[in-house]
Amino acid sequence: MDESTAEASASVAASDSKPTCVIVLGMAGSGKTTFVQRLTAHLHAKGSPPYVINLDPAVSQVPYPANVDIRDTVKYKEVMKQYNLGPNGAIMTSLNLFATRFDQAMGLIEKRKDSCRFVILDTPGQIEVFTWSASGAIITETLASTYPTVVVYVMDCARSTNPVTFMSNMLYACSILYRTKLPFIVVLNKADIVKPTFALKWLSDFESFQEALEQQTSFMTDLTRSLSLVLDEFYGSLKCVAASAVTGEGMPEVLDAIAAGAEQYEKEYKPQYERLRHEHQSAKVAAQTSKLGEVSLKERPVGSSMQSRSEMLADERIHLGGVEAEDAEDERERVFGQAEDDEEDDTEADKASFQRFMEQMMGAKKS
Numbered sequence: 001m002d003e004s005t006a007e008a009s010a011s012v013a014a015s016d017s018k019p020t021c022v023i024v025l026g027m028a029g030s031g032k033t034t035f036v037q038r039l040t041a042h043l044h045a046k047g048s049p050p051y052v053i054n055l056d057p058a059v060s061q062v063p064y065p066a067n068v069d070i071r072d073t074v075k076y077k078e079v080m081k082q083y084n085l086g087p088n089g090a091i092m093t094s095l096n097l098f099a100t101r102f103d104q105a106m107g108l109i110e111k112r113k114d115s116c117r118f119v120i121l122d123t124p125g126q127i128e129v130f131t132w133s134a135s136g137a138i139i140t141e142t143l144a145s146t147y148p149t150v151v152v153y154v155m156d157c158a159r160s161t162n163p164v165t166f167m168s169n170m171l172y173a174c175s176i177l178y179r180t181k182l183p184f185i186v187v188l189n190k191a192d193i194v195k196p197t198f199a200l201k202w203l204s205d206f207e208s209f210q211e212a213l214e215q216q217t218s219f220m221t222d223l224t225r226s227l228s229l230v231l232d233e234f235y236g237s238l239k240c241v242a243a244s245a246v247t248g249e250g251m252p253e254v255l256d257a258i259a260a261g262a263e264q265y266e267k268e269y270k271p272q273y274e275r276l277r278h279e280h281q282s283a284k285v286a287a288q289t290s291k292l293g294e295v296s297l298k299e300r301p302v303g304s305s306m307q308s309r310s311e312m313l314a315d316e317r318i319h320l321g322g323v324e325a326e327d328a329e330d331e332r333e334r335v336f337g338q339a340e341d342d343e344e345d346d347t348e349a350d351k352a353s354f355q356r357f358m359e360q361m362m363g364a365k366k367s
């Protein structure tokens with residue numbers, strides 16, 4: 001084995017012992033939550049249940065078994081009332097509050113790092129709340145300084161058949177790639193509605209994208225043409241996978257891409273994140289957000305307000321031809337039972353903590 005191969009194997013082995021964190025981002029309605037649900041079900045069926053964190057405080061229903069749910073820690077509607085904020089401001093503030101306690105989430109992940117190979121994070125519908133906020137940066141950097149971390153950008157390919165829309169979406173993806181500085185996977189979702197062959201072609205063949213643009217007579221066309229020249233280089237850093245969060249199509253390929261991303265993280269991105277950890281930006285932002293007050297984060301007993309276990313199993317069998325119900329149920333019992341045994345239900349303490357925090361905030365506002 002030559003030196004570089006040995007080095008590569010060593011770094012893969014290193015990442016094997018740690019879970020890979022998967023940050024799922026995407027435009028509103030692109031299918032992030034459905035994708036997390038599908039990937040979670042797929043991993044359960046493979047006997048490798050992930051650790052799942054919901055970071056969307058405004059979602060009404062979480063259809064997967066979340067181990068940590070931001071909604072248990074911060075009540076988004078209360079934040080809206082108390083601070084007199086609109087929905088987006090309240091989502092941003094809720095995420096800031098949660099980020100002040102992300103060290104607790106790291107502690108919970110640390111406890112599960114030997115039993116979970118993946119940590120999946122679902123993010124708010126309004127993508128900019130995560131990608132352009134201090135809290136999003138804190139969460140991303142905290143994860144990436146400790147674990148192999150990849151970004152999965154979910155793109156609604158059914159709504160991107162127009163080259164101008166496609167380009168806008170890719171431009172956004174590009175801005176996130178350069179902001180997060182992490183391995184980046186584009187999931188061309190909703191492949192059951194429109195086969196994303198067109199998108200794969202546009203990504204790999206510059207001429208074919210130009211031809212598609214020729215058919216357009218919008219004032220955006222010239223701008224798009226110029227941008228596509230710039231973005232052509234960016235496409236080289238992308239790994240694109242066609243998938244359907246509804247049918248489960250493409251999930252094995254998504255997992256392969258995540259594994260390749262984790263490997264890439266170890267080789268190319270880790271040193272950069274180790275340097276970043278020592279930089280003062282996170283500390284400064286954390287100090288700013290901590291002015292908002294403190295909240296106490298807790299882990300969920302998995303399987304309460306979500307899709308029932310049997311429903312998830314049935315779902316999995318239908319779409320993926322997964323494991324037999326009893327085997328999967330055994331596996332699930334083991335994991336869920338563990339979660340239930342490990343954690344006490346401290347909802348009351350959490351409510352009281354949130355109430356205290358709100359009273360302090362109101363007191364501060366009045367004085």
Ligand SMILES: Nc1nc2c(ncn2[C@@H]2O[C@H](COP(=O)(O)OP(=O)(O)OP(=O)(O)O)[C@@H](O)[C@H]2O)c(=O)[nH]1
Pocket residue numbers: 026027028029030031032033034035056123124125126189190191192193243244245246247
């Ligand atoms: N046909 C089809 N529909 C999908 C797929 N993925 C998601 N959807 C549908 O798209 C809609 C939006 O999906 P969500 O998972 O809520 O999308 P999201 O990005 O989490 O939405 P927000 O968090 O509100 O931004 C839902 O009606 C889903 O059923 C898919 O692969 N195929």
